[in-house]
Amino acid sequence: MPSLQQFFSCLLLQENQQTYALLSTLDLHRVQYGNSGTVLWHHWAPTTYWSRPLWIIPIHCRTQQHWVLAVVSVEEKLIFVxxxxxxxxxxxxxxxxxxxxxxKMMLLASQHEHPISTKDPQGSWETYPLFQGSPQQHNTHDCGVWVLCMIAAILRGFSGVSIQEGQMPQVRQLFAQLLYRFPEYARRR
Known part of the structure; x- marks a missing residue:
């Protein structure tokens, strides 16, 4: 696993964008609130999630006021949380x-001529925790930062991070530096 500094400096490099789709947490909320297929497709049509084998979904659990992350391997029909x-x-x-x-994403993509293939169309989906051996927080305010760290690790090809809870202040500073540098990074692209 990368060091803390390497971990964040890698974020500014070109990632393999053909591999993943990073969904909005609002996508799940739209489904939870019962939005129609028309409304859902309005938001999903400009994306190309249907062509990506890996979907990364940050989730804000409303009742717990807590952030978690789902990583979906579409082809394998696996969900890691x-x-x-x-x-x-x-x-x-x-x-x-x-x-x-x-x-709904699979159905709407198919209806709009973007079918999504899986290895076993009749098989059921399986869910596994992605927290075993992962750092755990003990406070009530770092869950969103942990989710961002896991997203960054997954985008770089890792399945976890080697960050400790005591390093969260430095992690927050590094994220702030990245955000500050983002306009410069966007101009280079």
Whole structure:
């Protein structure tokens, strides 16, 4: 695993954007609030999620006021869920909504001539925790930062981070530096 500094400096490099689709947490909320297929497609049509084998979904659990992360391997029909508290019950309540989101995305993509293939179309989806061996938080305010760290690690090809909870102030500073430098980075592209 990369060091803390390497981890964040790599974020400014060109990632393999053909591999993943980073969804908005609002996508799940739209499904939870019962938005119609027309409304959902309005938001998804400009994207190309259907051509990506890996979907990364940051999730804000409304009842717990907590952030978790779902990583979906579409082709394999696998869902990996990361929770920095490492609590199974914190995200199980959202699992049904995640499955509804995935089903609607696949159905709407197919209806709009963007079929999504899986290795076993008749097989069921499987869900696994992505928290085993991962750092865990003990406070109530770093869950969003942990999710950002996991997203960054996954985008760089890692399955976890080697960051400790005591390093969160430095992690926040590095994210702030990245955000500050983003306009410069965007101009170079």
């Amino acid at each position: 990361y929770d920095s508290f490492a609590e199974l019950n914190a995200w199980e309540s959202d699992l049904e909504d995640i499955m509804t989101l995935i089903s």
